[in-house]
Amino acid sequence: MYENNEKFFKASVARPFLLALAVSFTVMLHPATGIGDQEAASKQPATSSNRPIRDRCGMVLTIGQTQGDLQGTDDKVIQAGIEYLNRLGGGTLRILPGVYDLRNAIYLRPNVVVKGLGEKTVLRKADGAVTPLTKDSDWFEYGVQVKDAAGFMPGAGIMLRSKKGEGDWQYDVRSATVTAVDGDTIFLDRVAKENFWVEKNATAATICPILTAENVDNVVVEDIVLDGNRDENEHINGNFAGAVFIQHCNRWQFKNVTAQNYNGDGFSFQVCDDIQFHNCKALNNADLGFHPGSGSQRPVFRNCTARGNSQGIFFCWGVSDGLAEDCILLENAKYGVSIGHRDTDNIIRRCKIERNGEVGILFRIEGGEFRSGHRNRIENCIVRDNGSGSSGIGIDIQGITRDITVRNTKLENTAGENQKVGIRISREAERIILQDNTFENSPVDIQDQRPKND
Secondary structure: OHHHHHHHHHHHHHHHHHHHHHHHHHHHHOOHHHHHHHHHHHHOOOOOOOOOOOOOOOEEEEEEOOOOOEEOOEHHHHHHHHHHHHHOOOEEEEEOOEEEEEOOOEEOOOOEEEEOOHHHEEEEEOOOOEEEEOOOEOOOOOEEEEOOOOOOOOOOEEEEEEEOOOOOOOEEEEEEEEEEEEOOEEEEOOOOOOOEOHHHOOEEEOOOOOEEEEOOOOEEEEEEEEEOOHHHOOOOOOOOOEEEEEEOOEEEEEEEEEEEOOOOEEEEEEOOEEEEEEOOEEEOOOOEEEEEOOOOEOOEEEOOEEEOOOEEEEOOOOOEOOEEEOOEEEOOOOEEEEEOOOOOOOEEEOOEEEOOOOEEEEEOOOOOOOOOOOOOEEEOOEEEOOOOOOOOEEEEEOOOOEEEEEEOOEEEOOOOOOOOEEEEEOOOOEEEEEEOOEEEOOOEEEEEOOOOOO
């Protein structure tokens, strides 16, 4: 009798526990901590049962130029809306039609949805200014003295830079917001943190991203155009800014977002996991269209377009388990896709990669086998007419690259002899699988530089 009662007691306790665990696990499956479920939850009558109301329903706040909960035409009104929702734990910011001129980045907060009305909602970077520093600034100072403070104003974004090497990424950089301007002195909202000295050609510029965040998770951006006003702004490397620039952020979704005409990268994310892009476009940016940055895991690009940039998708350092599917990467100045330093286990599937200036898909030369991009797959793609100069290669597998699979892919040349080589395999590459690919009008289908006994 005691044994049976004990079994009954254990079963009675276990069933509710398992049910609660299942419910908890189901809730955990939803990205963005339930942002996407708030609208669904709100459609169900709260009094439909005797269950307690435990689902959060986030506020919808409207920003407009002549109507809405908050009204204005610049970054300040949009940032005010973001901060208001952040105080409430998140919600949806709807931005009504218009061109909003931004002198500073929009700093996004956790659990927020930013939603425009497609091409009718444009966030545009205002004209920029750049000036040299006239006095050394040390790392602990809140201000800099400059040659010409015109173009700098309270509330504007500012970037301090000083050279520390030859590359575009070899700068000391500090991004901040201008709090005051007194003659030729610009005051900042944070200390310089680095030394910005005249002898290192230190400058101050009104460079900032359009959308940015650091250490912020669970954000959705939808139906909006980001315009970088490229001709009127200083160039900046994508490791420091972009039309979108986020660092150490996880579980973001971009849907129907266009990043265009930025004097740098379109979308740049550094050390960010599970960033997804659906039907997004990177158009005519000076540098990289999509820049999954160092250490970023599981990026996803679906039905995206990169056109007119220097490169379409650039897998940076240690980007793994990524997916580019049904994308169009065309007419970029150099490469459609670039894969290199420890970029492993990524898939390029059903993409059209055509008319890029040098190479369709490039596997970069890296410093040894450990640093190379191994175990990547290209499947069911069209690689066409890449190369307007001396390169002209569809897929170029360079360096000590291992375990690359190219399957069911069509490599063709229709424009003279632009794409001179369909697939080139370097002398040091190993375990390259080519399966069921087709070649049309290629002067050279496969240029295999490996020794014949490999």
